[in-house]
Amino acid sequence: MFSNFTTMEFSSKLLEQAVYEMSQLPGIGKRTALRLVLHLLRQSENQTQLLTQALLKLRTEIKFCKNCHNISDVELCEICVNPNRDASIICVVEDVRDVMAIENTSQYRGQYHVLGGKISPLDGIGPQDLTIYSLIEKVKSGFVDEVIFALSSTMEGDTTNFYIFRQLESFNIKTSTIARGIAVGDELEFADEVTLGRSILHRVPFENSLKS
Ligand SMILES: [Zn+2]
Numbered sequence: 001m002f003s004n005f006t007t008m009e010f011s012s013k014l015l016e017q018a019v020y021e022m023s024q025l026p027g028i029g030k031r032t033a034l035r036l037v038l039h040l041l042r043q044s045e046n047q048t049q050l051l052t053q054a055l056l057k058l059r060t061e062i063k064f065c066k067n068c069h070n071i072s073d074v075e076l077c078e079i080c081v082n083p084n085r086d087a088s089i090i091c092v093v094e095d096v097r098d099v100m101a102i103e104n105t106s107q108y109r110g111q112y113h114v115l116g117g118k119i120s121p122l123d124g125i126g127p128q129d130l131t132i133y134s135l136i137e138k139v140k141s142g143f144v145d146e147v148i149f150a151l152s153s154t155m156e157g158d159t160t161n162f163y164i165f166r167q168l169e170s171f172n173i174k175t176s177t178i179a180r181g182i183a184v185g186d187e188l189e190f191a192d193e194v195t196l197g198r199s200i201l202h203r204v205p206f207e208n209s210l211k212s
Pocket of ligand 1: 065066067068069070076077078079080
């Protein structure tokens with residue numbers, strides 16, 4: 001891609017730099033990057049400043065909830081401080097998009113644990129790169145009754161579920177997995193609210209998902 005990029009003839013180094021940085025975003029090829037940058041140039045300068053300030057603020061001020069590791073503006077997120085949420089039930093998800101998807105169903109009243117990814121040896125992501133240790137510590141504290149696995153049913157998702165399951169096996173807690181109304185390989189964020197809501201309500205013991 002980069003070699004392709006260098007064949008583009010830019011009339012300005014500044015333009016080239018901006019297009020290059022824009023093209024680093026996922027799904028943005030160099031043509032799209034150029035279109036977006038030219039669009040920014042046509043907008044008022046103020047509009048571009050609002051965009052860059054929002055991105056900078058996001059990058060420098062964002063926090064991760066100390067309890068569930070979800071993206072938050074404060075040390076403990078709204079879900080974790082909400083007294084109406086059941087702290088004895090923990091739903092394990094990959095990232096903030098899954099929390100948003102499950103929250104949209106209004107069917108879940110427990111808390112979350114955001115792993116920050118899935119175990120993926122091919123991408124060099126091991127258990128130590130995720131927040132698994134902190135989940136185990138949480139379970140060790142004795143206040144957790146149930147851990148629900150809600151990772152997408154990809155190979156990496158299954159590997160991660162199983163790894164965590166083995167780590168938690170010796171504790172006297174219930175482990176369950178969301179019912180598979182969701183097709184293999186589907187990501188949670190794309191599941192419709194009704195299906196996802198049902199699959200949480202009708203969750204099954206984790207051992208049952210290990211049969212095959
Ligand atoms: Zn939290």
